[in-house]
Amino acid sequence: MTLNYSEFYLKEIVLQTVENVKSYVTSKQLKVKLKFEPDDFMIEADAAKLKQILYNLLSNAVKFTGTGGQIEIYVYKREDVAEFIVRDNGIGIAEQDQKKVFVEFEQVDSSYTREYEGTGLGLPLVKKMVEMHGGYVYFKKCFR
Numbered sequence: 001m002t003l004n005y006s007e008f009y010l011k012e013i014v015l016q017t018v019e020n021v022k023s024y025v026t027s028k029q030l031k032v033k034l035k036f037e038p039d040d041f042m043i044e045a046d047a048a049k050l051k052q053i054l055y056n057l058l059s060n061a062v063k064f065t066g067t068g069g070q071i072e073i074y075v076y077k078r079e080d081v082a083e084f085i086v087r088d089n090g091i092g093i094a095e096q097d098q099k100k101v102f103v104e105f106e107q108v109d110s111s112y113t114r115e116y117e118g119t120g121l122g123l124p125l126v127k128k129m130v131e132m133h134g135g136y137v138y139f140k141k142c143f144r
Contacts (some may be wrong), residue, residue: 003046003132010043010082011036014075017054024062025071033072041077049129056122057086065090081135098139102127 018025018032025032061071065088074085093101101123130137 001049001129001132003049005044006047007042007044008047009040010075011040013047013050014054014073017051017058018073020051020055021058021062024059028062028065028067028069030062030065030068031070033070035072035074037074037076041082043082045082045133046129049132053126053129054084054086056126057084060122061086061088061090064088092141093139095141098141101139102137 014034014036018034058071058073065071069089072085072087074083074087076083076085103124127137
């Protein structure tokens with residue numbers, strides 16, 4: 001994979017990606033909360049790969065969040081980098097399985113996740129594309 005850098009408004013890419021999963025969000029009656037700080041700023045990155053990163057993260061959030069749940073997307077400008085936080089109130093991942101989420105072809109094995117087919121490549125691709133941009137991605141279990 002190679003990167004094709006361009007400069008663009010980050011908010012536009014995020015909103016386009018949210019629109020791409022809108023039918024899934026609507027069918028599951030999910031609430032999506034968006035927050036940008038600052039409200040709008042430019043970034044230089046590979047727009048197509050950034051869309052794929054966000055799409056993979058949002059697809060997983062939608063897939064594993066039950067009907068009526070909530071997904072939150074926070075985007076912060078931190079000096080010359082962007083920080084993305086995607087949170088949901090879905091099924092969660094057991095502590096012993098958390099390291100598996102970024103390993104190719106690995107899937108967390110539970111009866112609930114086995115209801116949903118997948119290759120186990122979505123999050124490993126996210127990790128690869130984020131690292132290609134000089135960033136990092138991690139999983140953090142949050143309690144509310």
